[in-house]
Amino acid sequence: MAVRLPRPHRFDVHVAPGGLLGGLLLWGLGLATRPHTEPYVLLPGRWPVLLPLFVMAGCELLRRTAPRIALLTGTAAIAVDVLTQGNLVTVLMYTDLMYAAVLYGPPASAHRIPRITGLLSVAGTVVPFALWREPEALLIGVVTGLVAFAPAATGLIVRNHRDAAVAARLRAEQTALLAEMDRTQAVTAERARMARELHDMVANHLSAIAIHSTAALSLDDPKTSQEALVVIRENSVQGLSEMRRLIGILRDSSGDTEPAAAPTLDGLGALVEGARTNGLDVTLDVAHGTVPAPFELAAYRIVQESLTNALKHAAPGRVAVSLTQRDGLLTVAVTSPYGDRDGPSAPGSGAGLVGMRERTALLDGTFEAGPEDSPDGKIWVVRAALPITDIVEGDTA
Incomplete structure (x- = not known):
């Protein structure tokens, strides 16, 4: 099965012919890296130089898309170039292949190549000097370091900086995403809280207004209509007061409206009395000690909403409100007659x-x-059991 190489990167398509043209220019001018009289130039003459030059230019096309294949092929080409008079551009393109193999190759190769080239540079310095005992032998290791180790180390440094930048960008994106999720959850929670407050504060009064206005319109009795209008007015005033409190909560603290104090369990008596005014037969049984503010507000709202539901839905009869505190548990219970109605x-x-x-x-x-x-x-029966704990006031509404 034939292996299909990936399409070259656009930048590499420009690098390869540029390097080839530079090498051909040096070749045309007769500029070589070694004279043909050197003993290790096994392929003298001008024409053998072109083979590694063309191969190296072809490898440049794969420097990003297939960096390992390009480096292995380029290594073979540079080995052939050593046997010829050599071309400086061929060497420069090989250093670029070494750099690209570390920068664009797999992580394992990126860390392995600098170690291998570093060992080769040390070996190229120590071994020839130990064999020949001549200072010129040290140049082999220096050249190996410049051609192989230096570009590999540079590629590793650039890759580490690039990976760090990518990781920082991902962390920033994750932080922004988490912040947006927290903001959305906070907005949703605040909207739910305000919806509960608006419903609990206004529904009771509006229900009483609706019921008594219906009675005033349906009964041709001036006294009954007068009593209904009195109740409607009282509930309208109380509803407006509650709305002002809600608006005070929504206003900025620097505004001219101060939010009213949240209702407490001490206000249950007035709440029950208002329900009696609206026509409910209500009894109240309360026995509690010190209750944190969030639990007071929750218990008050549960009783308030239960009385509103009893006013709208309950059959004729007695409604009983009970609130007890025992063993760290605040229990709220509201019972009302249940029966079929239109x-x-x-x-x-x-x-x-x-x-x-x-x-x-x-x-x-x-x-x-x-x-x-x-x-x-x-x-x-409406029953709520609240385990009283020490929490900061205002955490729950």
């Missing part, structure tokens, strides 16, 4: 349960919501 009193998106589940997961707690059987009939 539809919710106000439209819902289903985001409430998702938000409660996300808040609980952020604090490594457990959350469950669904119907259960009880002595008083079927009820809907």
Whole structure:
């Protein structure tokens, strides 16, 4: 099976004919590296010089695409050139092949070639001097070092710098990619947090407004309409206050609006009282000690959203809110009557349960919501268990 060599690089296509033309120019001028009278010139005359010159020029075409083949073939050509009167361009092209073999060749060859040429340079210096005992013999090792070891060492240095630059660029790209991923995750997490805040703060008031406005429009009773309008106004004012708090959070700290304090468990009484005003029969049972702020906010929002869902979906009956703290576990439970009805009193998106589940997961707690059987009939239970730990305030919202 024939081996098909790769297509030469565009730069090498220019290097090869350039070297060949330079060698032909020296050959035409009769300039050789050695006189024909030297005893080791076994192929005297002008014409034998052309063979290694043409072969070396052909090897230059493969200096990048097949550097090992080019170097092996060039080594054979330089050996033939030594037997002739020689051509300086042939030697220069061989040094380029040595350099290219280290720079573009496989990693193993890149480290092996400088060691081999270094040993040959040392051997070319020591062995001839030991045999002939003449200072001129040292020139063999010097020439070998200049022709072979010097370009190989230069190629290794350039390759190491190139590999270091590539590695630095890859690290920079990876760092930029990781930074972009972190930024995207941070933006996504912040959007989810703000979505939970917006839903929990506004949904309760808007649901009450929707329910009481429906009652005011459907019942031809001035007293009922008046009471509904009072509730609608109260919820509108409270909703606007909550919206201002959210806007205060979104504003820059240098702005003229200071964000209001986050709700705490001490506000559960007012929250339940507001639910009673909206028409729910609610009981509250609270027993807790010191609770970190993130857990207070999560528990408050879970109760708030559960009361909103009870207002929209629960059957007539009592809604029970329970909050207990025992053995490092804060448990929130809200139960409401569960039964068939034509539809919710106000439209819902289903985001409430998702938000409660996300808040609980952020604090490594457990959350469950669904119907259960009880002595008083079927009820809907929302239950969250939050393991209280020492965390920095503001880490979770």
